[in-house]
Amino acid sequence: MTMVESLNAALDAEMTADDRVVLLGEDIGTTGGVFRVTADLLKRYGSLRVIDMPVSEAGTVGMAVGMCLAGLVPVVEIQFDSFAYPAFQQLVSHLARYRWRTGGSVSMQAVVRLPFGGGIRAPELHSDSPEALFCHMPGLKVVCPSNPLDAYSMLRWAIRHPDPVVFMEPKRLYRLNRAWFNTMPEIWDGWSAAIARQGSDATVVSYGASMHESLAAAELLEQDGISVEVVDLRSLWPLDKSAIIGSVQRTHRLVVVHEAPRSCGVGAEVVAMVAEQAFESLRSPVVRITGLDTPFPMFSLEKEYIPSSELIASIIRKALFK
Amino acid sequence: MNSTEQLLSYPRLDPLDPVSLWRGMVWLRSYDERAVALQRQGRIGTYATFWGEEAVQVGALSAIRHSDWMFPTYRENGIVTLRGLPLERAWSYFRGDPGALFDPREYGCAPQSVPLASHLSHAVGWAWSRMVGGHDDVALAFFGDGATSEGEAHEALNVAGVMKAPVVFLCVNNQWAISTPVSRQTAAKQLVDKAIGYGIPGERVDGFDVIEVAESLGRAVERARNGNGPSFIEAFCYRIGPHATADDPSLYRSSVDEEHWRSMEPIGRMEESLIREGLLSYSQAKAYKEAVRTTMLEAARRLDRLPRPDRSWLGKGTFASEVFIGGLTGEEVLS
Ligand SMILES: Cc1ncc(C[n+]2csc(CCOP(=O)(O)OP(=O)(O)O)c2C)c(N)n1
């Protein structure tokens, strides 16, 4: 299964399991979404549960809030990363804090799915990585799978979870590789990071599409005799602190890799947390390998912007093992 | 004649000269068809075709003067070539080339808006500023039927009405927003009905008829220029092509429908009437179209020769001041 197919399977499973689950978004019905994540669901569940919305992101997320109040479980698809911006008000002023604003009485059991990131030669404003914005706003949980298996188990978790979840989908991985599974994976626990590769010389913490380059960098470094452990965050907020710290305590070196701009990114939080809680385990300064603090470039330059496996490997070699 | 002798510069539009409008449409059609070919050949990436919307664009542009500004969307990506942006630069946008980005003041044209309806308030802000600065310039803002559903469209239309900003809101109702028909955007019978709610004049025109568009826009521009505030024009047409080259309309609409509307496309219809009226001859029409085609082919060759951007472009333009920005490598690079 590709990630697109496993996301589709997860939606299908939850819609069958719970008839309160409804999907909303632009072009998600007849065409099954621009990436086909909702393919065939309109046929299966009808237009009261798979709702083609007018082009109104703010209104769509706002409607999801109202649906939660009425006891439904809305799953919103935002067509591309930056089209979440018109909905920012609803995401942060309402979805994120409705529970708090009702004295903890009403949960917003909603998911906002957000295809994000570059690497697919997309036009301007179709390649942003805005995850840190959502991590920073209290009340939202932010998760991001890096492979088809996790995509399935994490989306099923997100739909069942009582709090609002921003579900970041690395669109570069949508069809990049397939996973074969005979039985569908278990539903995720909602917080745990994964040790995607074990190693002893350094810990690389990453998530989403950058996991791909991080794992490839680990392969490259192995040829030099450097053993790298790769931690896949999966949950960007909250962080699985014990997994990260546990790994750093074993390897004594920390590198964070993401495609999003560097400053105030998810990596900064990981690094700060390790500095606070495991400072004495570190044998060398921490390193962040990230996108630039600039708008995502026009796509002819995207390969220069997204950290490549060669770059990651060479920085780790130079910075940690001089 | 060799091909260089046939190279043309972009046609100048005069709303009172129908042949000039026809020429403008031929220019845009040829630009669009060449771009689709470039995309198929892998020389540019995903491209938003506007086949059939030439009358809306040319009619509108003909109604404004040089000091008026346009605020286009991705659908009007070629319109700025009718104000002198080199063709290859316009296409290089779809090659993901930062060299495609231009200074709006040079062409009186804002960058094409990708987030729907988000540019409409820019038109209001620009137009109002010109007005209070003592100028009588007008902003021409394009947006689609789908974009009318965005909250930002409402905000811009409303504030323009309140502040009497000299803006012409040109709503290109091509009846589709990707796979969503206009009937799923609004319960209003026609989009122009929205004008009433903002207290501004509205007109609905046949978007396949360049003369009708030019006349209606002419009235709206005049109102704006004379201090009578904004207008809402709905140009009713049809998105004959796919949403963009990556889209497959067969998933959501019938080809019978497409064929019906294709037969209404604006250029052939106008060409016939110009010939009937003796304003244009077959051979003139043929020669002009040939020359435009050659111009486009030559520009496509220049596109291939444009230098490819390198790393040094990455930080360019982010800030006016020199600042250090966090870099890929963990080093700091200078913007
Ligand atoms: C804020 C925002 N949301 C979603 C999109 C994705 N999108 C691109 S074009 C489009 C349809 C727009 O339809 P319309 O306004 O009718 O213009 P047309 O494409 O027909 O010219 C959508 C939903 C976007 N560009 N911006």
Ligand SMILES: [Mg+2]
């Ligand atoms: Mg449209």
